[in-house]
Amino acid sequence: MTAATTEGLPEGFAAIVEDFNAVPEPERLQMLLDFSRGLPALPERYAEHPELLEPVPECQSPIFVVAEVTGTGQDARVDLFFSAPEEAPTTRGFAGILHDGLDGLTAGEVLAVPADVSDRLGLSRAVSPLRLRGMAGMLGRIKRQVQEKSAA
Known part of the structure; x- marks a missing residue:
């Protein structure tokens, strides 16, 4: 593995x-x-109100995400x-990888995480490019939500 594989990643994500x-x-x-088995269940406030989560249409399967941001700024x-x-x-x-x-x-x-992180997992021959784009779509939505909410 090269240093470029983990360059720009937070410590925990780099370890993954x-x-x-x-x-x-x-x-x-x-x-x-x-x-996938380790993905935490939704808390009640979202399980009872799924409309509060944003869909990720880039994914082949129905997936929804929400980023809660406490405070403002970086x-x-x-x-x-x-x-x-x-x-x-x-x-x-x-989703579990992004969560962890x-x-x-x-x-x-979060905003500094490189957009190509899904490519760094070494799954390109085992998982279709469409699925890898789904993970990139999740990251893109997370980053947009964080940007909007941390600026508020």
């Missing part, structure tokens, strides 16, 4: 990328499934919530 790149491709798919805290069906493990896995890699960071840290 390193873990994926440290194992053979078949094991990467298993890791993705593990992340130091505002970001908390992420996802809704993804259990029968879509790849999509849930990507970004949840609890500052707005500045």
Whole structure:
């Protein structure tokens, strides 16, 4: 793995990328499934009001995301919530990676995450480009929400 693989990533997200790149491709798919199982359930305030979450149409499976931002500016805290069906493990896995890699960071840290992070996981031969674009779509929506909410 090269330093470019983790360049520009927050520490926790860099560790996820390193873990994926440290194992053979078949094991990467298993890791993705593990992340899908680890995606936290929605809190009641969103489970009872799914209209508060933003859809991510770039994903093949129905997935919804909301970024809560506490405070303003670059130091505002970001908390992420996802809704993804259990029968879509790849999509849930990507949501789980984004949750584990970004949840609890500052707005500045989230906004600085490179757009190509999905390509750095070493899944390009195991997962279709369309699915990788779905993860990029999730990140794009998260970053837009964080930008808007941290500026408010």
